[in-house]
Amino acid sequence: MGKAERLVEVWRGDILESQHRGHAVVVDKTGGIVHAWGDPDQVILPRSSAKMLQALPLVESGAADAAGLTTEQLALSCASHQGAAIHTDRVSRWLADMGLGNDDLRCGPQWPADKPAKVGLIKTDDSPCRIHNNCSGKHAGFLTLSRHMGVSDPEYVEVDHPIQVAIKQAFEEVTGEVSPGFGIDGCSAPNHASTLLGMGRAMAGFAAAKEDGDARQKASVRLREAMMLHPDLVAGETRACTELMRSAPGKVALKTGAEAFFIAIIPELEMGVALKIEDGSTRASECAVAAILVKLGVLDPAHPDVKKRLNPDVLNFAGLNTGFIRPSDALLTL
Template identity: 55%
Template sequence: MGNGDTGVSDGAVDLVAEIRGDAVESVHRGHVAICDGAGQVVEAWGNPSVLIYPRSSCKMVQALPLLESGAGARLTQAQLALACASHQGAAEHTQAVGRWLDALGMGETDLRCGAHMPYSDAAKADLIRAGEGPCQLHNNCSGKHAGFLMLARHLNAGREYVDPDHAVQLAVRRAFEEVTEMESPGFGIDGCSAPNFRTRLDALAGAMGRFAAARTGGGVRADAMVRLREAMAAEPLLVAGEGRACTDLMEAMGGQVAVKTGAEAVYVAIVPELERGVAVKIVDGGVRAAEAVIAKLLVRLGVLDAGAPVAQRLTEGPFRNCRGIVTGRREVMLT
């Protein structure tokens, strides 16, 4: 491979098999790390020290400076959930972000995330029927960017808040390196134009473990961690949307656990009851595999009922074709 190779496949193990009839049709390989509240690895599969881009799985970390600075002291749980969201651009998402920007005296043009068609089929159909294109409010990261704008104003910094040297992104990098307890070896530009800092998988799981162990009254950072994880768990529809794995998993766990997906098959979970943090990376970027593994791990940890419809759907199937005939199933290989 060329100079851009991250070595993400090094030490990977088989994690998910897709089975048709009696034969394995395809296999997804990857890595898993589970950490305790001190950030120490307690269980792992594959290579837990593999370097990855966490992508959107780390949005709760990117939101820490918003609260720690005091800028977001009065934000509601719904707004904090949106700051951590990869939403699907449904009306409830775009309208809520729009109201947030209005309260700041700003608008959609102040965002720097760019526009894409909403992930919501209904919202997409509405735009097509109206003969309209998407705006930046439809971007799945628009809530995170509203938070960035709020922080930028609080810091009296410039409007180009996605620049890596901007005060907002310097604050994000500082928080990211502190909660992962490692210096990031660099960054890539994410789909929403903000820097995304590389880290080890076990360091990302360690950060989630620290979020899980945080308790109100434990200091500014602990208080911020609690507010963010509780907002995510309390507002799962805002974090993702109808039918999305993040939403369905959090709803099935009754608001006790926060989970978050990231592009290229990264997934994290924050489990306060057990003071555990989980991070998953699937080498081939297969989202179905990342969803299957995180669901299986949550069942393994005892916080998700194995019989819950979302657990069955993501981890096993069975899968049916357009005529309702069972064609296959899935197996998650966590031994």
């Protein structure tokens, strides 16, 4: 990776015990850099932070309207959900409406992160299924698009499948770059690489999109609004995406990605944020995105759910406060 910058610090007493380095960028509606840390040209895999990009063809093509998808389903198409009943029940009904089910999904079975759902499976000696996978909503969207396009090939996660070809085209258009390659994501779908700036540019495009714009802008508005309307479906209880969106209703759409990636879409400012922590630490990516959004005036640092990510205490097993996590001075300087 290019030269990263210290973004997050972990203190134990008066000693700096750990530090997390990374790259971050704030981009305006013209695609210009407003603020940057580290290397904006760093090539990254956005992982699940790219889900709203992957959902663009679903809406832009008319597939979502033809299937009568609700705002809840659009939010789930962008989600990395907890596998709670509010998620799995909705995905199950979505699939059933198409005459499909668990076996039609190509994401693997996954134990739900939602504790009641996980305990329920254990108590009944049951096993998780593909609908429990955190990406099952995205995959239901893939199946909806595939049906709309009249594609009979069920292996919709293959990189040369028509819907993945459409997704790559949309991805390259909104990032403004030719993707240098791809990796296979945890859900088995291709995840295309871009620069950090490219992802920031894409998020700024979502932020600046207007309801009276072209088909892509209209699709972008619908997806970002669905995310902000249903933060509980985008992630779930205890998750940063859900809690930070709830702390600033209607002001920001947030989406985490594996290995400490994070994006933010800020419609009022017509700006997008993209960040990557080099060591893959989620605690650091959550702290960093909260810090940037506080400095931009989007989040209130006094809100409990913001403080929990921005400046959490480090407690030991006896409940003693042994230190804290904080954004670096460089990150707080905009």
